[in-house]
Amino acid sequence: MTITETRPESGEVAGRTAEETAGPSGLYRLLGTSDHKTLGRLYIGFSLMLLAGVFTMGALLAVDAVDVEGNPVFGAAIGPASSSYLLGTVFFALWPLLLGLATYVVPLQVGSSTIAYPRAAALALWTWVVTTGVYIASVVFGGAYGGADDEAVALSNVAFGALVLALLLGTLCVIVTIISLRPRGMKLNRVPLFSFSFLAAGSLAMLTWPVVLANVALAQVAQFGPDVVSETYLSGIRWALDVPAVYIVALPALGIIGEVVPVFARRRQAHYGVMLTGLGLFGAFSFGAWAQPAFNIEVQEQLLFAFMAFLVALPLLLLLGGWFGGTLRSGELWWRSPLLLALAAILLLCLGVLTGVLRVLNPVDMAPERAFLAQSSFVVTATAAAAVAGLIYWVPKIYGGLFAEWPARVVVVVFVLGSLLYTVPTGISALLENNLSNPTGPLRALDAIVIVGGLVLTVAVAVSVGAVMNAARRKDGFIPDNLWRASTLEWAVGCPPPPGSFVWDLAPVTSEAPLVDFYEEEEASS
Amino acid sequence: MSIIPVESPAPVLPRRRKQLFATAYASAGVVMFTVALLGSYLVQRAADIETWLADNSIPLLQPTMGLFTLVLSAAAMQWAVYAISRDMRSHALLATGLTGLLGIAYINSIAFLYSQVGLEMANHSEAPLFYTLTASHLVFVAIGVLYLAVMAFRALGGQFSARYPEGISAAAVYWYVVVGLYGVIWYAVYVTK
Numbered sequence: 001m002t003i004t005e006t007r008p009e010s011g012e013v014a015g016r017t018a019e020e021t022a023g024p025s026g027l028y029r030l031l032g033t034s035d036h037k038t039l040g041r042l043y044i045g046f047s048l049m050l051l052a053g054v055f056t057m058g059a060l061l062a063v064d065a066v067d068v069e070g071n072p073v074f075g076a077a078i079g080p081a082s083s084s085y086l087l088g089t090v091f092f093a094l095w096p097l098l099l100g101l102a103t104y105v106v107p108l109q110v111g112s113s114t115i116a117y118p119r120a121a122a123l124a125l126w127t128w129v130v131t132t133g134v135y136i137a138s139v140v141f142g143g144a145y146g147g148a149d150d151e152a153v154a155l156s157n158v159a160f161g162a163l164v165l166a167l168l169l170g171t172l173c174v175i176v177t178i179i180s181l182r183p184r185g186m187k188l189n190r191v192p193l194f195s196f197s198f199l200a201a202g203s204l205a206m207l208t209w210p211v212v213l214a215n216v217a218l219a220q221v222a223q224f225g226p227d228v229v230s231e232t233y234l235s236g237i238r239w240a241l242d243v244p245a246v247y248i249v250a251l252p253a254l255g256i257i258g259e260v261v262p263v264f265a266r267r268r269q270a271h272y273g274v275m276l277t278g279l280g281l282f283g284a285f286s287f288g289a290w291a292q293p294a295f296n297i298e299v300q301e302q303l304l305f306a307f308m309a310f311l312v313a314l315p316l317l318l319l320l321g322g323w324f325g326g327t328l329r330s331g332e333l334w335w336r337s338p339l340l341l342a343l344a345a346i347l348l349l350c351l352g353v354l355t356g357v358l359r360v361l362n363p364v365d366m367a368p369e370r371a372f373l374a375q376s377s378f379v380v381t382a383t384a385a386a387a388v389a390g391l392i393y394w395v396p397k398i399y400g401g402l403f404a405e406w407p408a409r410v411v412v413v414v415f416v417l418g419s420l421l422y423t424v425p426t427g428i429s430a431l432l433e434n435n436l437s438n439p440t441g442p443l444r445a446l447d448a449i450v451i452v453g454g455l456v457l458t459v460a461v462a463v464s465v466g467a468v469m470n471a472a473r474r475k476d477g478f479i480p481d482n483l484w485r486a487s488t489l490e491w492a493v494g495c496p497p498p499p500g501s502f503v504w505d506l507a508p509v510t511s512e513a514p515l516v517d518f519y520e521e522e523e524a525s526s
Numbered sequence: 527m528s529i530i531p532v533e534s535p536a537p538v539l540p541r542r543r544k545q546l547f548a549t550a551y552a553s554a555g556v557v558m559f560t561v562a563l564l565g566s567y568l569v570q571r572a573a574d575i576e577t578w579l580a581d582n583s584i585p586l587l588q589p590t591m592g593l594f595t596l597v598l599s600a601a602a603m604q605w606a607v608y609a610i611s612r613d614m615r616s617h618a619l620l621a622t623g624l625t626g627l628l629g630i631a632y633i634n635s636i637a638f639l640y641s642q643v644g645l646e647m648a649n650h651s652e653a654p655l656f657y658t659l660t661a662s663h664l665v666f667v668a669i670g671v672l673y674l675a676v677m678a679f680r681a682l683g684g685q686f687s688a689r690y691p692e693g694i695s696a697a698a699v700y701w702y703v704v705v706g707l708y709g710v711i712w713y714a715v716y717v718t719k
Contacts, residue, residue, distance in 0.1 A: 180544040214562035225654040
């Protein structure tokens with residue numbers, strides 16, 4: 001049959017009422033959707049709530065460290081609380097937040113109307129949501145790694161394994177989109193920096209996190225064996241939260257910075273190939289499945305580990321050179337909140353990498369556990385800052401409203417303040433613990449500052465959530481498709497994009513900045 | 527005689543080997559999972575070399591039969607790829623079915639092996655590692671059989687041809703990886719014990 005007339009957009013179709021042809025709505029539509037835009041929004045919403053929870057938990061853990069009048073928050077449950085916090089930062093909050101941004105933005109950046117395997121992406125989202133709920137419930141009943149109830153601990157382990165599997169499935173959908181659904185002319189060296197960084201980070205996750213899953217499976221089976229294994233649960237996973245594997249989550253953050261910097265410097269990214277190389281090398285040096293104590297108990301004291309921790313600083317220097325030496329130096333800077341947060345993220349990440357180098361070289365006898373926490377905090381806050389910068393930048397595209405500049409600046413100030421209060425005292429305490437004759441007093445004071453930092457970060461995330469909800473609710477009338485005059489393809493469609501996103505055939509892409517090419521051609525012709 | 531006019535545009539084919547890339551990534555994950563378990567197994571065995579499998583002797587017959595079965599299945603899988611790329615659909619279906627059947631035979635042989643090894647979880651410290659490693663591979667083979675079955679049904683429905691052999695090729699990539707991994711497990715776990 002050939003359709004010769006345009007299908008009516010509303011009203012009766014073949015004797016059916018508008019209600020009958022409208023399709024599902026409400027909760028049924030939400031649960032049944034495989035639209036990458038809805039899935040991305042759901043990831044972002046849930047993960048922001050969890051991020052606020054993680055920062056609150058970090059503050060409460062510091063309360064226990066201060067031990068005010070011997071009245072701890074967690075008491076005997078400090079083990080499961082700290083393990084849940086460590087896992088929560090990467091697997092419950094940050095990676096899902098980045099995955100949400102990627103699920104929404106990446107298909108648009110590569111000119112695709114859909115994500116690859118949309119139903120698998122939906123399955124990944126809801127599995128992540130359910131397993132997160134199961135994990136939290138198991139913690140309530142005495143589970144989590146280091147918990148008192150063996151059955152609840154086993155349930156936590158299963159929930160965590162399923163959660164990692166779900167994240168891998170969601171990541172797979174995004175990276176296959178980047179590889180297979182690009183438009184004509186968009187070679188890999190023309191892929192936008194965020195998409196490229198997610199491709200690199202996702203590929204690394206596909207190689208690294210199955211090793212985490214292997215340890216989860218082993219721990220689950222080992223509970224039927226003769227040995228006591230509860231202590232080995234976390235040691236099989238913790239390396240994934242330590243250097244160099246933890247840098248996997250920082251890689252998409254670098255991609256977001258790479259999107260924001262040229263737009264707010266109002267010029268093309270200088271040395272694009274070098275930037276791609278820097279991202280690729282940063283990813284390559286972040287591969288850390290080899291650096292687990294299960295294979296080699298002294299791995300963190302060996303030369304190769306120190307060398308790799310040092311090596312990861314080199315591509316970061318390359319990227320810094322591209323941004324500061326090239327784009328920012330010669331651009332007309334537009335001091336908007338995404339740029340400010342991106343610069344804060346760069347600072348925090350540099351401090352994190354520096355802490356990693358100091359930690360392995362250890363010229364000043366840093367306390368190992370505090371040094372680990374300091375570095376982890378720097379990487380986590382840097383990634384969170386970059387993710388929020390990306391959120392502010394893409395809010396018009398994602399929610400169809402504007403993230404107003406004054407609340408955005410409040411978010412920047414509160415986020416930077418909270419990050420510094422949360423991270424720097426931990427770093428200083430790592431330096432002091434083994435170098436003071438009586439460190440108790442100073443360490444308590446520094447831990448007290450960390451409490452404030454954690455709470456301030458919680459407020460920053462809460463303000464971000466409020467501003468995003470406001471942007472989604474307000475719908476500021478007409479927003480230009482390319483609000484920031486950006487160069488990548490997601491800005492070629494509406495705010496938010498219409499169903500199907502790209503309803504026309506894209507012209508072949510001829511550079512890494514197709515929209516800038518288009519504007520330059522238009523200006524030349526006029 | 528074809529009823530399709532010659533000027534009709536060619537049907538739109540799926541883009542750039544989407545399934546092949548997805549399967550390659552998933553296969554890489556499977557490799558890393560198995561290598562991690564194998565690494566833990568070998569490290570633990572090196573540490574407890576005096577007592578490792580001291581109470582029992584794992585027979586080599588079933589694992590070796592399993593290896594031959596999987597090697598044969600890999601040959602059958604290659605036959606399926608060859609056949610579909612030449613539009614010999616009946617051969618492709620036969621070869622895919624044979625591959626799946628050999629995969630089930632392998633699962634059967636390893637399940638029988640478990641009844642012979644006498645490794646009890648509660649009494650042997652090496653048992654958790656042994657069973658996690660070998661049973662996870664068994665699960666990967668079962669997933670491969672399921673994958674082959676789905677691709678065979680799609681081939682039966684005419685979705686794959688010489689122009690678009692991707693589904694069978696992707697299943698083949700996964701199958702070869704699983705067979706290769708068993709070769710490593712066979713040597714590291716069953717032969718060198």
